[in-house]
Amino acid sequence: MSKTNQNNTLLIVEDDEGLQSQLRWHFDQHQVVIAGDRAGAIEAIRLHEPPVVIQDLGLPPDDEGVEEGFLCVQEISKLAPNTKIIVMTGNADYENAVRAVAMGAYDFYQKPVDTDTLDLIVQRAYQMYQLEERNRNLLDMQQSPLEGIITADPAMMKICRMLEKLAPTNVTCTLMGESGTGKEVLTRALHNLSPRKDKRFVAINCAAVPENLMESELFGYEKGAFTGAAKRTNGKIENAHQGTLFLDEIGDMPLNLQAKLLRFLQERVIERLGGHEEIPVDVRVICATNKNLPEMVRDGTFREDLYYRICEMEINVPPLRERQGDKILISRHILKRIAKDQSQNITGFTREAVEAIEGYSWPGNIRELENKLKRAVIMCEEKSISPIDLGLHSAENIDINLRQVRQKAEKAAIQRALAISDNNISATAKLLGVTRPTLYDLLKKYDIQLTQ
Ligand SMILES: Nc1ncnc2c1ncn2[C@@H]1O[C@H](COP(=O)(O)OP(=O)(O)OP(=O)(O)O)[C@@H](O)[C@H]1O
Numbered sequence: 001m002s003k004t005n006q007n008n009t010l011l012i013v014e015d016d017e018g019l020q021s022q023l024r025w026h027f028d029q030h031q032v033v034i035a036g037d038r039a040g041a042i043e044a045i046r047l048h049e050p051p052v053v054i055q056d057l058g059l060p061p062d063d064e065g066v067e068e069g070f071l072c073v074q075e076i077s078k079l080a081p082n083t084k085i086i087v088m089t090g091n092a093d094y095e096n097a098v099r100a101v102a103m104g105a106y107d108f109y110q111k112p113v114d115t116d117t118l119d120l121i122v123q124r125a126y127q128m129y130q131l132e133e134r135n136r137n138l139l140d141m142q143q144s145p146l147e148g149i150i151t152a153d154p155a156m157m158k159i160c161r162m163l164e165k166l167a168p169t170n171v172t173c174t175l176m177g178e179s180g181t182g183k184e185v186l187t188r189a190l191h192n193l194s195p196r197k198d199k200r201f202v203a204i205n206c207a208a209v210p211e212n213l214m215e216s217e218l219f220g221y222e223k224g225a226f227t228g229a230a231k232r233t234n235g236k237i238e239n240a241h242q243g244t245l246f247l248d249e250i251g252d253m254p255l256n257l258q259a260k261l262l263r264f265l266q267e268r269v270i271e272r273l274g275g276h277e278e279i280p281v282d283v284r285v286i287c288a289t290n291k292n293l294p295e296m297v298r299d300g301t302f303r304e305d306l307y308y309r310i311c312e313m314e315i316n317v318p319p320l321r322e323r324q325g326d327k328i329l330i331s332r333h334i335l336k337r338i339a340k341d342q343s344q345n346i347t348g349f350t351r352e353a354v355e356a357i358e359g360y361s362w363p364g365n366i367r368e369l370e371n372k373l374k375r376a377v378i379m380c381e382e383k384s385i386s387p388i389d390l391g392l393h394s395a396e397n398i399d400i401n402l403r404q405v406r407q408k409a410e411k412a413a414i415q416r417a418l419a420i421s422d423n424n425i426s427a428t429a430k431l432l433g434v435t436r437p438t439l440y441d442l443l444k445k446y447d448i449q450l451t452q
Pocket of ligand 1: 148149150151177178179180181182183184185186248288290330366367370
């Protein structure tokens with residue numbers, strides 16, 4: 001949460017010492033910060049994040065002019081776009097006051113200072129700031145129902161509410177859904193909402209660990225348990241003690257280990273490989289899979305008793321293509337983040353890009369979306385991302401590209417035929433199966449010169 005929440009800092013940018021102390025005294029119910037020039041003002045903005053700034057337009061070294069004051073307004077607006085700047089101008093300087101507002105100032109005030117009027121303007125600026133901030137927070141809450149999750153889709157919202165209810169319990173949940181739909185992000189959010197949030201979140205991807213290493217990876221081993229077991233090593237389950245254990249791709253758990261995992265889930269004790277001691281472990285277990293577990297149970301590749309044990313609560317995460325409004329909403333959020341990370345001044349998407357994003361089925365879900373956006377930010381040469389930057393081609397673009405491909409091929413064929421026929425028009429036309437007038441038209445169209 002930003003400092004600005006209950007922040008009543010008032011930054012006064014003014015080089016006249018008399019005015020500085022008059023204003024400081026008048027606004028003593030605020031935390032007043034004074035800056036005498038542009039550099040001081042920017043430093044104070046970074047340090048105090050004031051909701052409101054009163055700024056003189058005549059700042060040194062241009063005390064008599066307004067250029068330095070304008071630069072200051074522009075820099076503050078860029079750095080802290082939500083901050084309300086009230087500019088102070090000379091009595092007859094209405095035009096410059098309006099120019100400052102056009103540059104991003106919130107309001108203006110003409111000297112000499114009448115504190116009652118200035119008071120009103122300043123209080124109104126604070127109110128406006130707070131109102132806008134409340135709106136921003138509401139908007140954030142709507143689009144980010146859980147930490148790291150951006151969604152506007154009703155089914156996803158329901159899942160988020162469900163996770164909030166499950167968080168304080170120890171119920172073992174399994175999230176089912178295609179790859180890249182956010183199963184791990186949802187699990188981390190659940191952990192962060194739970195009383196275990198200050199303990200470890202330990203994730204293991206069952207598909208990524210070779211079958212022969214899985215047992216020692218999960219349960220740990222004693223020194224000498226097998227060749228190469230040089231010292232006692234804890235497994236992932238033990239490492240997650242008092243925290244959350246995330247078993248990703250549980251559908252890939254080798255059948256012979258499923259029984260051992262079931263025993264742990266029932267009795268909450270483990271035995272390290274090569275050990276004889278039963279070690280009690282307190283972990284919350286969350287599983288995820290993109291496989292159809294009921295089908296695997298029917299096929300005999302997943303134990304039925306384990307299935308029921310891990311699915312005390314089953315959560316089906318919908319693919320991106322089925323979520324209402326999420327494609328563009330998540331795209332905008334991710335784009336903002338990537339553009340900021342890479343210091344790129346990209347502001348959004350072209351209309352065609354929005355259509356292409358909406359029209360694509362996203363088989364790789366949000367992970368694919370993230371990858372395409374990363375590529376797009378690198379490729380983009382304008383302020384808005386186009387379908388070509390994304391590697392997505394709208395119907396229009398496919399037409400253009402096909403036409404280009406056809407034209408290129410046609411031109412190359414004509415040049416080859418000319419070369420074979422030694423630039424003889426009749427022979428070339430015959431070779432290409434067109435009439436002489438058609439060939440002349442084509443030579444003109446592709447601007448092909450006959451070399452001697
Ligand atoms: N709702 C969302 N809002 C923003 N980013 C998201 C959202 N859901 C997922 N992501 C991002 O998408 C990427 C993939 O998410 P995650 O790894 O959680 O998917 P997964 O379903 O666990 O995938 P897999 O099955 O392949 O392990 C991550 O970088 C994650 O931050």
